[in-house]
Amino acid sequence: MKLxxxxxxxxxxxxxxxxGLGKRTLEGEAAAGLHGMAAGSIPxxxxxxxDRFARLLSGGEIALGAALLTPFVPSLLAGLGLTxxxxxLVQLYLRTPGMREANSLKPTQAGIxxxxxxxLVGAGLTLVLDSLTHRRFRH
Incomplete structure (x- = not known):
C-alpha cells in the first residue's frame, strides 16, 4: 500500500x-427491513x-473493511472491492422508489x-486507477 x-x-x-460489525446480530424485523430494501432493487x-442476507452482508462489509485496513492487501484489489x-449501493439508490426526484438523479430527502x-465508487476507482497508472510509469 502506498503511503x-x-x-x-x-x-x-x-x-x-x-x-459490518454492527450488522452481525441483525435478525427478525431489522434483517427483514434491510433485505426488503435490497431485494426491492435487486430482485x-x-x-x-x-437473516442469511444480513449475515452475508455483514461478512462482506467486515471482509472489505479489513482488506482496506490491511497494508499488505494491494490497493488495486482493495479498490476493486470498494468500487x-x-x-x-448506487444501484440501490437508483432503483429504490422515493430516493430520487421524478426524472432526475437529484436525491429526495429520503435518498440523501x-x-x-x-x-465509495470514486474512492475505489481512485485506488484502482492510481495503482494501474503507477505500475505503467514504473516500467
Whole structure:
C-alpha cells in the first residue's frame, strides 16, 4: 500500500468495518427491513432468506473493511472491492422508489443517505486507477 493511499483506506475501511460489525446480530424485523430494501432493487435477492442476507452482508462489509485496513492487501484489489461495493449501493439508490426526484438523479430527502455513497465508487476507482497508472510509469 502506498503511503498516500493510507488516509483514504483507513477512513473508509474503519467505517465499513464498523458497519459490518454492527450488522452481525441483525435478525427478525431489522434483517427483514434491510433485505426488503435490497431485494426491492435487486430482485434476485428475494431468493435469499432475510437473516442469511444480513449475515452475508455483514461478512462482506467486515471482509472489505479489513482488506482496506490491511497494508499488505494491494490497493488495486482493495479498490476493486470498494468500487463493486459502492456500485451496489448506487444501484440501490437508483432503483429504490422515493430516493430520487421524478426524472432526475437529484436525491429526495429520503435518498440523501444512499446518494452520498457515490463517494465509495470514486474512492475505489481512485485506488484502482492510481495503482494501474503507477505500475505503467514504473516500467
Amino acid at each position: 498516500t493511499h493510507a488516509p483514504l483506506r483507513v477512513s473508509i475501511g474503519a467505517f465499513i468495518l464498523n458497519s 434476485q435477492l428475494r431468493q435469499v432468506e432475510a 463493486a461495493f459502492g456500485a451496489g 443517505g444512499l446518494a452520498k455513497d457515490v463517494w
